[in-house]
Amino acid sequence: MKISRETTSKEVLSDKKHNEIINAANQVKAASIPIEETPVEFIHSGSILLNLAASGKGRNGGWARGRIINFVGDGSSGKTLLALEMAAYVFHKMLGNKSHNFPPVKKVRIIFDNVEQVLDFPVDKMYGKDFSDGVEWINSSTVQSWGRNVTREVMANKPGELLLYITDSLDALASQEGQERFEKAAKSDKEEDGTYGTEKAAYLSKSFFSNMCCKMAGKDVTLIIISQIRMKIGVSFGEKYGRTGGKSLDFYTHAVPWLAEVEKLKKTFRGEDRVYGIRVLVKLKRNKVAKPFREAEIIILFDYGVDDVGSSIAYLYGPKVKTIDWDGIEYGRNELINYIEENDLQDELAEKVEKWWNEIEDHLKPNRISKYGNE
Incomplete structure (x- = not known):
């Protein structure tokens, strides 16, 4: 049976389900970023x-x-x-x-x-x-x-x-x-003709x-x-x-x-x-x-x-490092992963990854005068 998700105003939700939806919506809202026109x-x-x-x-x-x-x-x-x-x-x-x-x-x-x-x-x-x-x-x-x-x-x-x-x-x-x-x-119990x-x-x-x-x-x-x-x-x-x-x-x-x-x-x-x-x-x-x-x-x-959090930490600090300094406090790798998840710090971690990545990209840009533009 095919099932798809649709919005409807006729759904009757239990209090538990309603609270789950509100919590999920709040999480999305907290982590949202303005839409870029691209x-x-x-x-x-x-x-x-x-x-x-x-x-x-x-x-x-x-x-x-x-x-x-x-x-x-x-x-x-x-x-x-x-x-x-x-x-x-x-x-x-x-x-x-x-x-x-x-x-x-x-x-x-x-x-x-x-x-x-x-x-x-x-x-x-x-x-x-x-x-x-x-x-x-x-x-x-x-x-x-x-x-x-x-x-x-x-x-x-x-x-x-x-x-x-x-x-x-x-x-x-x-x-x-x-x-x-x-x-x-x-x-026919015969060999199949090959066509590759x-x-x-x-x-x-x-x-x-x-x-x-x-x-x-x-x-x-x-x-x-x-x-x-x-x-x-x-x-x-x-x-x-x-x-x-x-x-x-x-x-x-x-x-x-x-x-x-x-x-x-x-x-x-x-x-x-x-x-x-x-x-x-x-x-x-x-x-x-x-x-x-x-x-x-x-x-x-x-x-x-x-493991988005674990992958990001490995990228920033290395995959084999066991002790990591986060805002002046030392954590073990797994301890830091738990701390970030329990305190909803995924956005802060993502910002660090984006900053590091983009600094490398900026360094690779040719330091040249544009051939046709004004910049």
Whole structure:
């Protein structure tokens, strides 16, 4: 059953639910920042650092809204988790959003096309039961049926409706022709004729992406495509890794973050080492909406998600430093994380991260006289 979130004046709320909504609204209001009038708007990634790398903006930044984003990485590098973090922000924070480029959001729809049909995260625990009930979970079987599903949803999108469509993953989609050959070979008990996936590549490059960009124009629709990396055979120079979709994805996407695990985070308890999370390096190999080739290291904790506070502290003070001075008082790393969260100091921490990041960006600017402008 498909469920979407809509505003309505006829809802009857219990006192408990009413208080929960008021508290949530106050938290959003306290952390709000004036809307900037920019040609591109963004959806929070779940990490201030990642926002800065992807958009050049901190609390107002993130992944480009109304665009096509391609998350690329090897297995267990956090691709699906980042997509879920974005979806959770859209679900919990974007209803009622006002912007310069889109109508006020009266309805939020999140479609998660679980092509791989594997999703092992405790979604209810991490993002709430209302989130898992509110997301529309579907499974496309072929690249053509996926393309038709996306196209129908984009064409049906109306003003005031925000649509986030996540595909996990493009690699798991077979072509209709390939499926038919596979079934025919199984029935005849003969070897399947090889075509090396040419139908899939042709559909993506010649049909889907070129038409989809036209259909998405001006609509509050963001498309997230997850891809697995593949080693290129026989490559002796240049990029040794690629992904399904190749040049068509390079041409039509607005941001392509590549994810790689840097470190497994371990704790020792009762003499045993256990992995409780990973540190991930995100490289923006392509970015049309901000400076390209920016990087961010983020921490992902199992059963929790992106650790924005922990990632920010590691960025400012180093990932291995155990004692940190915060406003003249020394804290242990975990002690400082708890202190910041318990005292609602996330904005203050974000300001420190933004200041540090922007000082580096300012230092990189060419100290030259403008060729044509007055500045």
